[in-house]
Amino acid sequence: MGSKPIEGERKVFMTGNEAVAWAALAAGADIMYGYPITPQNEIMQYWTRLGPKYDKKFLQTEDELSAGFTTIGGVLTGKRAFTATAGPGNVLMQEPMSMAEAMRIPTVVVIQQRGGPSTGTVIYSQQEVTLTCFGGNGEGLRVVYSTSSHQDLFDYTIKAFNTAWKYRFPTFVLSDGYQAKMRESVVIYDPEARGIQMVPTEPYVGKAGTPGKDRPAAHLRNTYNIEEELLEVLSKDIEEYERVAPEIIEYDAYNTENTDLLVIAHGVVFRSAAMAVKELASQGNKIGYFRPITLRPFPKEQLRQATQQAKQLLVVESAYGQLLKIVKDNLYGLNIPIKTLLRPGVGITPEEIAEKAKALLAGKEA
Amino acid sequence: METKEILPKMPKSWNPASKPHKFCPGCGHGLVLKALGQVIDELNIQDRVVFGCDIGCSLLSWDFFNVDTVQTHHGRTTPVMVGIKRANPDLITIAYMGDGGGYAIGSQHLVNAANRNDIITAILVNNTVYAMTGGQMAPTTMPGQKTETTPYGRDIKEAGYPMLGPEMVAAIAHEGAYVARGSIAKFRQLKTFIKKAIENQMAGRGFSFIEALSTCPTNWRTNAEKTWDFVENIMPKYFPIGEYKVPGGKEE
Amino acid sequence: MPRVIEAYIGEYASGKSENAVNRALELASRGRHVNLVDLDLVEPCYTLRPLKRQLEEKGITVLAWETGEMIGLGEIGNLLRPEVRFCLHRPGDVILDVGYGVFGAQVFNLIEGADRNPDLKVYVVINIARPLTATVPDVVAHVRELGRADGLINNSHLGDETNIEFIQEGARIVDEAARILGIPVVATSVMEDLAPLIGDKDCFGHPVRVLKRFMPRAFW
Numbered sequence: 001m002g003s004k005p006i007e008g009e010r011k012v013f014m015t016g017n018e019a020v021a022w023a024a025l026a027a028g029a030d031i032m033y034g035y036p037i038t039p040q041n042e043i044m045q046y047w048t049r050l051g052p053k054y055d056k057k058f059l060q061t062e063d064e065l066s067a068g069f070t071t072i073g074g075v076l077t078g079k080r081a082f083t084a085t086a087g088p089g090n091v092l093m094q095e096p097m098s099m100a101e102a103m104r105i106p107t108v109v110v111i112q113q114r115g116g117p118s119t120g121t122v123i124y125s126q127q128e129v130t131l132t133c134f135g136g137n138g139e140g141l142r143v144v145y146s147t148s149s150h151q152d153l154f155d156y157t158i159k160a161f162n163t164a165w166k167y168r169f170p171t172f173v174l175s176d177g178y179q180a181k182m183r184e185s186v187v188i189y190d191p192e193a194r195g196i197q198m199v200p201t202e203p204y205v206g207k208a209g210t211p212g213k214d215r216p217a218a219h220l221r222n223t224y225n226i227e228e229e230l231l232e233v234l235s236k237d238i239e240e241y242e243r244v245a246p247e248i249i250e251y252d253a254y255n256t257e258n259t260d261l262l263v264i265a266h267g268v269v270f271r272s273a274a275m276a277v278k279e280l281a282s283q284g285n286k287i288g289y290f291r292p293i294t295l296r297p298f299p300k301e302q303l304r305q306a307t308q309q310a311k312q313l314l315v316v317e318s319a320y321g322q323l324l325k326i327v328k329d330n331l332y333g334l335n336i337p338i339k340t341l342l343r344p345g346v347g348i349t350p351e352e353i354a355e356k357a358k359a360l361l362a363g364k365e366a
Numbered sequence: 367m368e369t370k371e372i373l374p375k376m377p378k379s380w381n382p383a384s385k386p387h388k389f390c391p392g393c394g395h396g397l398v399l400k401a402l403g404q405v406i407d408e409l410n411i412q413d414r415v416v417f418g419c420d421i422g423c424s425l426l427s428w429d430f431f432n433v434d435t436v437q438t439h440h441g442r443t444t445p446v447m448v449g450i451k452r453a454n455p456d457l458i459t460i461a462y463m464g465d466g467g468g469y470a471i472g473s474q475h476l477v478n479a480a481n482r483n484d485i486i487t488a489i490l491v492n493n494t495v496y497a498m499t500g501g502q503m504a505p506t507t508m509p510g511q512k513t514e515t516t517p518y519g520r521d522i523k524e525a526g527y528p529m530l531g532p533e534m535v536a537a538i539a540h541e542g543a544y545v546a547r548g549s550i551a552k553f554r555q556l557k558t559f560i561k562k563a564i565e566n567q568m569a570g571r572g573f574s575f576i577e578a579l580s581t582c583p584t585n586w587r588t589n590a591e592k593t594w595d596f597v598e599n600i601m602p603k604y605f606p607i608g609e610y611k612v613p614g615g616k617e618e
Numbered sequence: 619m620p621r622v623i624e625a626y627i628g629e630y631a632s633g634k635s636e637n638a639v640n641r642a643l644e645l646a647s648r649g650r651h652v653n654l655v656d657l658d659l660v661e662p663c664y665t666l667r668p669l670k671r672q673l674e675e676k677g678i679t680v681l682a683w684e685t686g687e688m689i690g691l692g693e694i695g696n697l698l699r700p701e702v703r704f705c706l707h708r709p710g711d712v713i714l715d716v717g718y719g720v721f722g723a724q725v726f727n728l729i730e731g732a733d734r735n736p737d738l739k740v741y742v743v744i745n746i747a748r749p750l751t752a753t754v755p756d757v758v759a760h761v762r763e764l765g766r767a768d769g770l771i772n773n774s775h776l777g778d779e780t781n782i783e784f785i786q787e788g789a790r791i792v793d794e795a796a797r798i799l800g801i802p803v804v805a806t807s808v809m810e811d812l813a814p815l816i817g818d819k820d821c822f823g824h825p826v827r828v829l830k831r832f833m834p835r836a837f838w
Contacts, residue, residue: 073449
């Protein structure tokens with residue numbers, strides 16, 4: 001077996017979960033920790049099938065708390081470590097990710113959203129946006145990539161390791177059960193062959209030398225004695241997060257100049273939105289779309305610019321206003337009507353979006 | 367300097383900058399950490415140890431040693447140490463926790479790390495109370511013992527029985543595991559147990575678990591004499607001291 | 619008239635269900651009585667269930683749970699439907715859609731009489747766009763790991779981006795693997811839009827089966 005899982009690049013046909021496992025391999029991830037939950041299981045199943053061939057490790061933990069905290073442990077040794085979860089597992093995952101946020105530990109977590117609240121359903125949803133962006137008892141100092149295709153899943157899983165290790169904020173790849181299970185073609189590649197340099201890692205603990213003699217001991221803390229002490233650390237982290245945000249932010253936009261209607265969607269719903277918008281635009285309508293790829297940090301200025309050229313907005317998501325809340329927050333102060341198509345936990349077709357958009361364009365719907 | 371001679375001898379692996387330590391007068395943590403410090407020195411492993419401390423009074427040990435140390439969350443020290451060990455088996459990982467962290471909120475991690483025979487060492491300090499939060503009932507509070515949440519004494523019909531940790535871990539642990547209960551009242555024996563536990567990890571044999579009976583005069587509201595009597599005479603009646611599992615099966 | 623008893627087995631997302639469904643429909647269109655059996659025990663919520671009614675309307679007996687009958691879309695365990703266990707005792711043809719998983723052909727231990735049924739054929743569906751079955755040695759190793767195989771089906775494709783060259787490359791790899799394994803290539807499967815471009819035989823002379831796409835509708 002070759003030392004590299006992928007030589008050069010090749011086009012393959014696979015599910016989204018497999019694309020994640022291959023991407024983690026391609027990115028040089030060393031170890032995965034995980035607990036079974038639908039719909040992310042095949043990430044673990046493919047990692048464990050492929051891993052031994054490339055000297056990669058895996059630990060199946062007792063729950064998602066443990067999966068998150070063992071992932072933190074793996075990262076502390078300077079390894080690219082990751083985990084994957086969904087739904088109720090994502091709820092438990094917020095405790096360890098809060099620690100990663102506090103201690104600037106570059107964990108990578110893949111979320112395959114499922115329907116909620118509670119156990120809900122297992123295939124499809126966009127209801128973990130708030131949880132993934134702002135979960136934990138903190139300020140949401142994390143990076144969240146929302147994917148909408150297998151190519152995204154492959155590309156952004158690799159990128160997640162680099163973003164995490166470059167900026168030292170916990171990084172999430174936010175997908176959903178539909179993308180996880182759907183089959184489509186994807187080009188998998190060795191990042192190096194594409195000129196993508198993997199950001200080097202370094203251990204937080206177990207560096208060379210005897211602590212106290214050759215080097216200071218690493219005393220890594222997340223607890224503070226006085227409020228000002230916490231504020232000082234947090235202010236520095238927030239300042240840094242705000243400063244690097246423009247480098248991290250990604251979005252996609254189409255036809256945003258002087259639109260009668262700007263459709264805003266992310267993730268798998270964006271696929272439907274893009275189809276509907278392009279169809280209506282081809283019929284001569286002044287309609288465009290805006291897709292945030294990073295939900296945290298959010299492409300605020302770019303959305304505000306697009307919004308200032310639009311007559312009204314349509315936010316579409318498979319949740320009851322989680323993206324909507326972020327959009328409103330980022331558009332504060334702009335006077336623009338915001339219409340919605342909110343379908344928590346179920347899919348949205350291009351036809352449904354087109355129908356809603358047509359009604360809005362015709363002024364038939366207030 | 368003259369005063370040097372009367373200073374207690376500190377283990378080399380201790381961090382002098384954080385001394386005197388902040389544990390209460392009469393607290394047992396200092397003795398457990400002294401035993402651990404001496405063991406680290408004797409085994410010459412200061413450069414390989416990663417020490418993880420739980421939330422609770424055990425957190426006060428976070429800068430206690432000149433070894434790499436990670437504060438974790440309440441109950442989550444075991445998985446962090448497991449994660450480190452799995453990713454870098456050359457390191458010697460020591461999870462340090464109280465009875466609440468190990469037997470209540472983090473019990474699933476203790477049980478599963480023991481059952482997987484993870485090559486880590488867990489040291490759990492049993493002082494029968496939640497001390498840092500102000501003396502509430504712990505999983506190890508003795509029958510009849512008064513705490514802030516058992517104001518009339520622990521009624522085992524209502525609040526259940528104290529957790530017998532080493533007995534439980536030994537019952538589920540596998541060949542290669544080392545399990546013992548020591549006491550700060552028997553310092554040399556406790557240190558031997560801790561040393562065997564870390565040597566067991568270094569030999570790669572299996573999970574190592576030490577419960578240390580300890581004192582909390584602050585929350586027990588006891589004077590020196592009563593404190594010592596409780597840890598030396600009363601606690602072992604419910605929590606017998608000794609080795610519960612050794613590789614090869616020859617418990618002391 | 620001999621019974622047709624075929625099991626479609628193979629790597630995850632290799633096209634087992636698509637081939638099984640199309641085979642069942644083809645047999646039914648010739649007036650045969652067909653039982654289509656869902657034996658996916660690893661990922662049970664994404665198989666034939668959503669198609670059940672549609673297939674039943676075409677006269678096929680579908681032995682599968684309906685999505686709505688399963689708690690949490692299969693979240694609560696992989697329940698084997700009792701009549702699946704006895705499917706070989708039913709009159710008519712039997713087409714088994716077997717899920718993927720590490721147990722391979724051991725799944726037939728769950729079917730009464732499978733071990734001594736002389737008519738049962740186990741066909742392995744191969745798509746060379748699947749990374750773990752992309753080369754001749756990989757296909758041979760994969761098929762041997764399954765434990766039983768009576769024939770191979772070349773189902774090589776890249777979804778919407780499939781072309782004839784890719785299918786023929788699949789035929790070449792599958793043909794060579796079949797020779798090494800000492801089993802026949804049963805067919806090359808081709809989506810209906812590309813079928814006119816390839817004719818009724820692939821470049822190795824293996825018969826072409828034309829597929830209609832059903833499985834995308836099996837989501838949600």
